[in-house]
Amino acid sequence: MERTIKDQMTLHNGVTMPEHGFGVYKMTDKSELETAVHKALEFGYRSFDTAQMYQNETILGEILHNGPVTRKELFITTKINNSSQGYDQSLFTFEESLNDLQLSQLDLLLVHWPSEKHFFETWRAFERLYEEKMVRAIGVCNFQIHHLEKLKTKANIMPMVNQIEIHPYMTQKELRGYLQEENIAAEAWGPLARGMVLTDETIVEIAKRLQKTPAQIVLRWHLQNRSIFIPKSSTPIRIEENTNIYDFELSAEDMARIDSLNKNHRTGPNPDEIYPTI
Numbered sequence: 001m002e003r004t005i006k007d008q009m010t011l012h013n014g015v016t017m018p019e020h021g022f023g024v025y026k027m028t029d030k031s032e033l034e035t036a037v038h039k040a041l042e043f044g045y046r047s048f049d050t051a052q053m054y055q056n057e058t059i060l061g062e063i064l065h066n067g068p069v070t071r072k073e074l075f076i077t078t079k080i081n082n083s084s085q086g087y088d089q090s091l092f093t094f095e096e097s098l099n100d101l102q103l104s105q106l107d108l109l110l111v112h113w114p115s116e117k118h119f120f121e122t123w124r125a126f127e128r129l130y131e132e133k134m135v136r137a138i139g140v141c142n143f144q145i146h147h148l149e150k151l152k153t154k155a156n157i158m159p160m161v162n163q164i165e166i167h168p169y170m171t172q173k174e175l176r177g178y179l180q181e182e183n184i185a186a187e188a189w190g191p192l193a194r195g196m197v198l199t200d201e202t203i204v205e206i207a208k209r210l211q212k213t214p215a216q217i218v219l220r221w222h223l224q225n226r227s228i229f230i231p232k233s234s235t236p237i238r239i240e241e242n243t244n245i246y247d248f249e250l251s252a253e254d255m256a257r258i259d260s261l262n263k264n265h266r267t268g269p270n271p272d273e274i275y276p277t278i
């Protein structure tokens with residue numbers, strides 16, 4: 001069946017979420033964010049990924065609230081900051097995020113990083129927010145298998161999503177296999193490895209042969225891997241470019257060649273190193 005930017009992933013609680021979303025990390029300037037969000041909406045994006053840490057929930061909320069697309073069509077994700085973990089703090093700062101985003105209900109709330117100290121208490125707050133229907137889905141970010149196994153010992157509701165660093169240099173084969181078995185959707189952050197993989201000679205060769213750009217090859221690889229992926233760009237022409245991935249297909253051979261580029265290289269922190277410090 002033909003794929004489009006409207007394609008949805010069904011989470012384990014039945015809620016659907018766009019597979020191809022838009023990340024807004026590092027965009028704190030209102031006019032920059034406004035231009036980017038309007039371009040993204042124009043080219044079909046409906047899912048927006050922010051975080052308390054990004055310090056742009058207020059401007060994102062304002063832009064979307066006054067934008068051309070109705071609330072019902074949008075899917076909005078935010079994340080509880082590391083410094084706001086724990087039961088009371090999570091509940092309190094969630095309320096602030098909801099107000100800042102001008103929402104009465106959030107689509108997806110994520111724990112930003114695993115924290116040894118607040119591990120179960122943050123999740124207990126998330127379960128409460130889910131049960132009270134303040135959020136349609138709850139999940140985590142940067143959880144390794146052992147974090148999820150630990151969560152399982154006490155959780156009443158397991159995460160619907162684990163947002164992790166995934167790109168051709170960090171393919172996360174083992175963790176993705178585990179997530180699939182556990183019916184937790186894998187969401188790729190840093191899907192372009194923040195630009196690092198775009199000069200890789202294998203990616204460049206495939207791009208030239210298929211007359212696409214390196215970014216389009218990498219995003220198509222995510223799409224065919226059935227991950228949720230959320231590229232960020234504040235450049236209008238790239239925002240459009242990143243949506244033009246639905247008119248070609250990567251062969252099994254090209255998919256395997258991109259898989260083989262893995263070198264377990266992270267562009268962000270290692271969750272196991274952050275875990276005891278939060």
Ligand SMILES: NC(=O)c1ccc[n+]([C@@H]2O[C@H](COP(=O)([O-])OP(=O)(O)OC[C@H]3O[C@@H](n4cnc5c(N)ncnc54)[C@H](OP(=O)(O)O)[C@@H]3O)[C@@H](O)[C@H]2O)c1
Pocket residue numbers: 022023024025026049050112141142163164188189190191192193194195198215216230231232233234235238239241242268
């Ligand atoms: N949960 C977590 O811990 C976590 C961590 C990091 C990120 N995230 C989320 O994931 C989103 C995406 O990750 P990311 O922003 O770190 O990295 P990314 O999407 O892999 O890469 C963004 C970088 O690639 C550039 N770029 C985008 N499209 C391009 C294209 N077609 N050609 C060339 N360069 C292009 C952008 O430049 P320009 O903007 O200048 O165009 C930007 O420098 C974030 O925005 C955030 O929402 C989550």
